[in-house]
Amino acid sequence: MGQCQCGNSTESKEKYLAPLKTILEGYEGKQKDLIPVLQKAQDEYGYLPEEVIKEIANRLNLSLSQVYGVVTFYSQFHLEPRGENIIRVCMGTACHVRGGGQVLNKIKEELGVDDGETTEDLKFTLESVACIGACGLAPVIMINDDTHGRLTPDKIPAILEKYKA
């Protein structure tokens, strides 16, 4: 689970949670507000740290397990910090048969992370995904909003280099 970034003092915790309090002010504090509040909190913090989830549960009168239940149900929510760049490697059928697995392995090797993990410097998060609708370019990866197609493992280092700067 992600570490709270708020430090230990009450003052720094309050400062850390101030943007969340501003978000919560825009809602009535009802349970129906949970998903939009989680979305805005994630936009603000980049993920959903434990302290943020506790505060949301508290303010919306929900138990922690109810909030975690929603957060873990929807793939849009993240409990760990995410990388500055999100790499999505297509593992759909067309990409798979054209070497998507080797492309994924090369990226894992280059970044030293497994599928679903984030590099220690928080530059990259690696995820394998289902068909992203660009089968004609298989095998395909997306880095943020950029599509890279007709890949071979040897093209990967130069592509990653562009996003390291």
Ligand code: FES
């Ligand atoms: S299978 Fe990879 S884009 Fe469709």
